[in-house]
Amino acid sequence: MEAAAGLQEAAPVALKFEFNPKLGIDNPVLSLAEDRGPSDVWLCPERPRFCLLSKEEGGSFGFHLQQELGGARHVVCRVEPGTSAQRQGLREGDRILGVNRHAVEQEALEAVARLIRASGPRVLLAVVAGPALDTARAQQGDGALLCPTLGPGVRPRLCHIVRDEGGFGFSVTHEHQGSFWLVLSPGGAAERAGVPPGARLLEVNGVGVETLTHSQLSRRLWQSGEQVTLLVAAPEVEEQCRQRGMPLAAPLAEGWALPTRPRCLHLEKGPQGFGFLLREEKGLGGHLGQFLWEVDPGLPADKAGMQAGDRLVAVAGESVEGLGHEETVSRIRAQGSRVALTVVDPKADRFFRMVRLSPLLFLESAEAPASPQSTRSASGAETEDPPGADTALPRAPRGSRQCCLYPGPGGGYGFRLSYVASGPRLSISQVTPGGSAARAGLQQGDEILEVNGRPVDGEDDVDRLHQLAEAEPPLCLKLGARSPRGWSGL
Template structure:
C-alpha cells in the first residue's frame, strides 16, 4: 500500500473470485471511433479484467484544482497498464455510469462491488484541461462516445404468474447461432419486469446464452420454475456495445425488479448499546464463514433501524467486511463512537446473488452516509475467529462483543487516494 503527500492512508481493494461465466478474453484498450466535433476530445474506454488475487493496479485520487477524479501511479504490468490507463487520466465514467465530480469514496465503493471487471471512460489530462477551458459539459462528452440512441443493458427478474406464466418467448435468430430475442406478452410478468419485445437476450440466471442451444435455454427456464433473471438489451444499444467492442455484462446493467436487495442501517447507540450480537458462523451445508447479526433486542437501536436476526453483515460504514477478521470488525465498530452504519442482506438474498455470480452490493446505492464529511478508510484482512459482538463495556466478555457507533472520522478539506 502506498500513500501520496497530503492524502489519507490509501485503501487496497479486496480480492475477488474469478467467475468464468463473465470472462473477457481480451481486456485491451478500446477507443471509440464515433466522429466528434473536436477529434482531440474523444474519451477513450479502458477495459480491465483482474485475475483471482490480483489488483487493478492503479491509484485514484481527487484533483484538488478541478475536483475531478485522477488516475495515478499505474503499474505498467497490471490490468490497468494493459488496458491503456495512464498517469493523469481524468475519469468520466465507471462501468458506463457517469461519476465525474462524484465523491471519491462512493466511486471506490462502486469499484469494490463490481467484481473482476472494470470499465473506465477517461480523458487525457491535456484533453480534460482543454475541455474545462472551453466550458464543455463532461457528461455530454461521455455520451457522445456512445451514439445518440443508447441505453445500458437491463437486469430483470421475472416471477411466474399462476395463470399467465412468465409471459415471454425466447426466439432463435435465424442463421445466428447462440443469438436470441425476446417476444413479450402485453401486461405480462416479463413486461412488468422491464423486458421488451425485440430485446436481445444476453444472459439468463448467471449464464451467457451465446453458448447455449435453444433446448438448453428452455430447460433452464423450466427448471427454475417460479422465476428467471435475464440480462437484455435493445438492438440499437447492442450495436453501440458491439461497435465499441464492449462486452455486455451485468456489471454494466441497470437493475430492474430484483427480488432481494442489501439494506443499510444507521444506528445510534443507546444506554444499553446497539442491542445485537455479531457472530462469525459457517453457512449451513458449506465451509463458508460469514458474519451474522444475531439476538436483536426488542426496542433497541438495532431493531429500530430494521435489523433482522440472521442477516449477513456486508459492510461497516461503507467498507466491505465479508473477508475481514471478526476481531477487526469489532474494532472498527468500537472506533466509530456513538453511531455506526451497517449494510446487510438476508441469507436468501445472498444466495440469490451468488447464483447469479454478482455482488449483492452491485446495485446497492445507499452507501452515502448521513454526513458525507465523515469517512473511514482502512484495509481488509482475513481470519476465521468466532466471537460474539454486543457491549462496549471494559469487560473481558465485552472485549469480544460490540455495541458501538459510526466508523467515522472528520476529514474536512482533505484529498484522498485509493489503491485499486
C-alpha cells in the same frame, strides 16, 4: 498514496453488430442495414475504453491505483500478470474516468477504491491511456474526455421472472450463436417483471449467453425451474451503449421485480447499546463473513428491522466485504452513537451471489416497489422514460397489437414495406433477422393499421413513412393480423 483494488476472470459482454451486405438497402428510409457505423470507438485512442473485470471470492481484480501528485487523476500504477485486469486490457498508466455508472475523475482516491470494492465480483472501468488524455486536454482543455454515462431508466435491466400458468411469458429468437432477443407474451410473466419489448438477452442467472447455442440456452432456461433472473437490454439501451462505445455490462443494471434487496438499517445507540452481536463465521460456499446474531427484543437493532442471521455487507455505505472481524468492528465503533448498516438476509445473499453482483449496486433503489406494474408501455411494464423517449400508448383492441421501435445502429428500423391498392394497404414484406423490427416482434405479412397514433388509410401514407428517418423515435405501429396475400416491394 496507493490503493489495491481487487482479481479474476470475466468474459466481456461488449456486443458486436454485424452488417450483411447481401440484404441490401431497398427502402432509403426503412433501411435493412444495422451496422456499427463508420467509426470504431475501440480504435480511437482519444476516446475512453471500457474494461469489464471480475474476481473470484477472496481474490482481487489484479491492479493497483495511485493518485497523481498535484492532481485528482487516478492512475493504474501496477497490473498483476495473469489476472482479470491484464486479460481485459488494463495497462499501467491508464487513467480511470468511471466506475460502473459513476464518473470519478474528480473524486478522492479512497472514494474511487471504495466504489470498486463495493462493486463486488464484477466492475466496469472507463479508462483512457495517459498520453491520449494529456494530448486531448492540451488540445481541448480540461473538459475533454468526460466519462460517458447512461441516464436513469436507460440502462440494462436485471429482471426476475416467476413462471405462471403461461410459463415465463417469452420466446427467444436468434440470429446466430450468442445473439438472442426476447419476444414477449402480452400480459405474461416476463412483461410483468419489467422485461422491455424487443430486449436483447445478455445473461441467465448470472451466466452470459454469448457462447451458447439456441439449444443450450433452452436447456438452461428449462433447468431454472419456476423462476429465472435475466439480464436484458432494450433496443434504445443497446443503441446508446453503441454510441458511447460501452459494453452492455451487468454492473450497469437496474433491478426490476427482484425477489429480494439489501436493507439499510439506521441505528441509534441506547442506554443498553445497539442490541446485537457481530460474529465472524462461514457463510455460503464456506466463505467467511460478518453475521448479526442475538438481536435483543425492543432494542435499537430490533426496532430497525435487524434479523438474526443477516450478513453485514456495508457500514455507512462502505463495503466491508473481505474485511476481518476486528476491522469491521472498528468501522462500526468509529461511527459513534449513530450507525447505518447494510445487510442481506440468507435469501438475498444467495440471490446476489448467483447473479454475481454486489447487493450494494441495488441499494439506491432498495425502496422502489418490487413490481413495476404501476407504469406501463405499449406492450409491457417499464420505468418512467427520460423526456423525449415516452413510449406510453393505449392498449390495442382485440385482434391487433402495438409495437414501438427504435432505430438500429445503422439508423434503420430493420424492415421493408409493401403497398397494394386493395385489401391491406401497407404491410411488412421483409424483416431483418436480429434487427430492431424483429426484436419488437414484427413479422412478414403484418398489416400496418396506425403509425404514431394516425390511421393508415391511403397511398399518401407511403410518402409519410418515407419521412420517418427525420422523425423523433420511437416509431409506434399498430399492427393487424398477418395478411395471406402476396407482397410487391415499393
